[in-house]
Amino acid sequence: MIDYAKAADKLPADKIKPLERMFYPSSIAIVGASSSVAETGWVKRLLDFGYKGIIYPINPKVKEIQGLKAYPNICDAPDPVDYAILNIPARAAPQALRDCVAKGVKFVHCYSAGFGEEGTPEGKRLESEIVRISTGTGTRLLGPNCMGIYCPESGMTFSEDFPKAEGRIAVVSQSGAEASRLVLLCRDVNLYCSKVISYGNAADLDAPDFLEYLAHDQKTDIIAVYVEGVRDGPAFVSAVRKGRVKKPVIIMRAGTTENGARTALYHTSSITRPEENWDAFFKQTGAIPALTTDETADIIQALSRIRTMKGQRVAIIGRGGGIGVVATDICERAGLKVPPFSKETQAKLREIRPDAGAGLRNPVEPKLGMEGATEFYLRGLPIIDMDTETDIILIQMAVDIYGGGDADLKQTLTESAYALCAASDSIRKPLAVALFTGGRAETVLAAAAARDILTKAGIAVFPGVESAARAISKITNSDIQVLNLKK
């Protein structure tokens, strides 16, 4: 949502180059490449996903994997290796890493688990050992206990379910599963990623390294971080602050509760921070706080699709009555305002909705049914757009109250979505849609089609008023908005 063009600077080449080959390796070795035909291993995953570089399967027991020549040891690979994935038991990692160092591998992604997160002396010892082996060499370590890199541009992925489409969102996550959820939640609303890093225990490379790279990455507009522990607090704060100057940084912190901290300790051996430390952190850095992956996805969408707001006053369009009262309450509880429209706006609305009664003051109620909504998008939206008392338009598509009994629901909802897309082109106010569907399969499918139409047209669609209001409030309360207002 921000025009970062002005803030963008020249790439300080010496700063960025270090991690470039982690995202764009010209060759990848899989140490412990699976020779099983049944399961999807790293080799097949990379081939299927379209990685264009050279793949070296390393496996002393076979000659060929997925049609590629296999090598007994990484040192036997005929050419230099930029990136190696260790797909071997933790106890075998030190020797494999030594081989990688000897080979001059730039980045070693230690996929294996069984290190510090085990909480055992042996696990801790192994983690110290791999750090010791790589320290001071030209080899940097990613992980251990992590999924590694997803970069659709270079064809790297850690899941065959990820989209091949490139986008402008970067994810830095200690958790591979949370990163995956975020990638897929974004995909569901037609938003895609530039680079995703699952970095696990962060024994060597850590969030500050990735943040520094991504802050300067021309392919990235928004950075979302999932973090359990911060090894070097001052470096993290500094990296987030520097990143924040270039682009929005969302921080989802985990392990901030008593047993959340206990669980995180056994997940990535992280020492988490209590909630009050995070409060200070957000004040210091200007990062946007998030508590769940769903909320992170909502904030990403708000940042990507909601234009700069002049204020926090919301115009609500949708079913009136109690639905309007509750939506108003939700917005105001989230820190937004839902003031009455100007007298002029109300008068103009009365012309097109003479029998709307009280439902013209904000929230405004279109005629009932999807056809009523469609008509209102075309005739009423331009009026709301001119209202002087509101800054952003929130459209409630409460599809669930139509019960799913309407055979034409999909068609009328699709028409409604197209009408909104058409109308939104000439609207100057930022716009968001809350599309809530209930659980009935027919309704959900109809709504999914509408959401697809809307999000492809660049309209932000949230699963409810609560999530929409929270995301809008987060982006308008953060100093990102303050920066915008100053422009």
Added chain:
Amino acid sequence: MIDYAKAADKLPADKIKPLERMFYPSSIAIVGASSSVAETGWVKRLLDFGYKGIIYPINPKVKEIQGLKAYPNICDAPDPVDYAILNIPARAAPQALRDCVAKGVKFVHCYSAGFGEEGTPEGKRLESEIVRISTGTGTRLLGPNCMGIYCPESGMTFSEDFPKAEGRIAVVSQSGAEASRLVLLCRDVNLYCSKVISYGNAADLDAPDFLEYLAHDQKTDIIAVYVEGVRDGPAFVSAVRKGRVKKPVIIMRAGTTENGARTALYHTSSITRPEENWDAFFKQTGAIPALTTDETADIIQALSRIRTMKGQRVAIIGRGGGIGVVATDICERAGLKVPPFSKETQAKLREIRPDAGAGLRNPVEPKLGMEGATEFYLRGLPIIDMDTETDIILIQMAVDIYGGGDADLKQTLTESAYALCAASDSIRKPLAVALFTGGRAETVLAAAAARDILTKAGIAVFPGVESAARAISKITNSDIQVLNLKK
């Protein structure tokens, strides 16, 4: 969830009889019955829904509506009328009501809007007038500006989308649309209603009247109230307190924010109460507070399906790693606890999941994929059930992280749901499922099928860990649970 049998008393006949005919009228007159064939009017709606009593369409312009003889005036109806619906402009309501009083109609549902909620002198005058006309007569007034009654047992409804199935949930709502959302959200998880009252401006009959009836209603187990304004505060508090002794009462209050209050004023001409007044109310009454319809539906499900808990300690089963950390945080933030399992439980879990590493402590992680979950429900659930450190089992079905790319997702998820149903039969701990799907149509459909299987088997299924934790916390923090614990 409570065994209210012990609390149930004999029906005090004099108290209850007054409203009996509102839900079970032997005849209904529609004043201003629509003669249009195209639109669904009240007559057709009642006929289609299966109302078995006599319907008198009142319309001076036609002889017949939907095959039924129409009468020019309600006084012309050949037999007594229990319930009349005024489907006429507000200005015509006083005369129609006078006719109803003359006819001796027991309940008049004033469907029409255009009264106090308009905020105009004329609207206020009309509302005072209809109150004056009915006061002191044998005719009670429902509304104005409301949808009236939905009672599947008697065949009354205000929406053709409502299920005909009878259930044990009563809804008392100033908003027809919010009541509709709640009915349909409940239906989506196979929960149904006994009686729903949309009562609008509450010019005569008000929440205390309905609460008194429903508290003694043998067909009702749970009462959910949506309220904007309370005309008679002490009567409301007293009715909720009395109701609460018999069965759980959920109160969703609306209009508690500045502009929420403004909007409510124009919705039902209600004077709302600020949030702090509600805090005192909940302490005084023991009602369960809710802020949104979705939350109300979640609490209803928790009350209906989660067995009495001995405490608030949650065992989480599902994807580990960051997903487990975040779920733990969410539960603890909601006021629940996620402590480590006993050493004994951990040892037993290690036998069936020898390579689970750290993922045995709570949260516990089944093998990956739906098959892993299925296997765990059968083998792991009985172990968790015996754990001494936890009181309730929360199962995370994070279907969205499977990306929807799996062609067999629907089948494996269905099998998994059946396995969980089978396993849950012999489990003594209460159980809840958080089933989250993302937005991909295939995933959503697969999840909808699984949810249907689970909820039909009486297992509570929530759309996410956040909603599950919130609902569980609400029912365990309320004195309903305290009452249970004392038993």
